[in-house]
Amino acid sequence: MDATPAQAVVAHVTALGGVARTAHVIADGYSRHRIAHAVDLGLVSRVRRGWIAVPGADSDLVAAARYGVVVSCVTAAARLGLWVTHTPETPHAAYPGRGRVAQSAAVVHWQRPIVPRHPDVLEDPVENVLMTVASCLPFEEARAIWDSALNKGLVDLATLKRMPWTGAARRLVDEATPWADSGLETIFVVRLRWLRLPIRVQVWIAEHRVDVLIGDRLVVQIDGGHHVDAQRTSDIRHDAELLLLGYHVIRVGYEQIVHRWPEVQDRILHAVAQGLHRA
Template identity: 45%
Template structure:
């Protein structure tokens, strides 16, 4: 195997100590560079030529890709971004560059100092600190949805910072029971009486306000189960034909947009939809 082929199997960049440990000589490295198949990056780092711009930026900065930059590479949903997010060890010195966003904090998971991409747990840690709550939740949700990590793991990690702990709490409450509890507490805070798990039209509804206002709550599973979603649409239609008003909220709205949920419920009650349907 040629050096450039080996580098391609290693994300396209590696430290010379790893290269020599794999059996390549200094002469092989010099030859690959001379022939334009590889390039020297920083001290003791060799990369393919042409190289991966994001990884080269991380190595040049003395760190590794993290946050939304690493999230995309791990196959997670992530917003478009114009800068490279790089985790740098404390004491690594000043990192310059207008297209670099440096993350100085350490994540909960150990990582080798020569690793070029953060492990998933550290990626989620940096996402929680860096991104707006709605964006961070979407990325964490993507990791759950792709089964790259479990909610029970998220719950047990010793997260650093209130934002990550809040997201882990939401992730561990994505079941219907946790979501219903959060909704019930929200309704109590605005003085609305709710009856839970009432039997209507042959199936239970999550919440009933008054006689005619039904509230259904979509947990995490609804996002990955089209068949369940179709059944919910049919059930909502049947309830409307029987004179009920049906409001449906998902976990993101309940946990991160409670004012919106409260305002919609208040407006529904003000229109007597809980009485007249």
Template identity: 45%
Template sequence: MNPRQALTQRDGVARTETLRRLGVSRHVLRSSVQRGDVIAVRRGWVALPDADPMLLAAARRGVFLTCVTLASRKGVWVLGDSQPHVAAPARSGHVKVSRGTVHWNEPVFPRDPDSREDSLENALILIAGCQPYESALATWESAMRQNLIAPGILERAPLPPTARRLLADARQFADSGTESIFQVRL
């Protein structure tokens, strides 16, 4: 398999170790980087030159897209927050972001080390503590309405109190984020 095909399978950004497992040799990868077909993002990470800028930035910084940023990317309703939200492991040195929010945490659900996107379940848990209650509830209900999460999985997870409350209050059949917010205010 050539590096471009392998990277295309991984949304344009991948660990070199992953590409090697997919059959891309070190020599072929090194040659692709020298030709400019593939760019070196950071140690152990490469990308296609036209890769998604958000995934590329996350790979450069060693973080995961999460919280409202991930929810919005997945088509879930969020109350506008233009600043990127990223997650970094609680014990991971330092992360520099020029703007946005870094959530330093240990995820409830394991993160895929080959992806720069967190799971939607982890993102919803972070939203519970990051956003105001009514906004967070609207996002949770949107994810449920679109069947993007399984409430049963969340019910069995060790959720923090804010997330547990949202899980109990969220309705799967809410029609819109504004309806969710209106219901809370009533």
């Protein structure tokens, strides 16, 4: 038998994302015999009963098919480019709502999805990702992911508010905003909202955006790894402009917020005690 029909199976599975349900491939016009021939030639492999994959397919999706789950929660959030504090060594997944889940090292979430999962899907839609992180992560980390999804335009807040959220997600949908440019900004605001002062993110001052403005005059700039060389020079220039306009500027970094928060909080509290946030 000519290898061309088998290669057509490979091309089709590749177009479906590299991993596909056999039933889907058959429904698209490829016979079981042709699929079996592609397997015999080593052009595709049987990942699990009812699933096949091409060589080099996405390892997360292959694992999801093998164990009968869908990629979700913080693992899916990281794959979407959302802001996460870290990518866990143990992958997170969700029960797809049907079939048997094979034993694996993954953390599996069993909630009913907010958006129904199609049988062919191996990765949760972003709304289901937000649902799983809401129940899995500490509030501030989950809020950072929600804000990140809104900031990137992957979801719309008005649409989210129409969905029947439960548990921690109900609080998140009421508080999440699209304005934070980094999860560090979200974490900063969440941790200091007990001050009951106006705390705004991404405010335009002197033709530049500042990361956080507390009250009227206290600016907090949160530096990431990109604040070097030309960016650093620009930051110093903008700090000087802000000082001349009567603002007080405090700079903090990722490591301080994530690992040395008491130092950051103490600095902010002392600035507020001196009235540096007032006009």
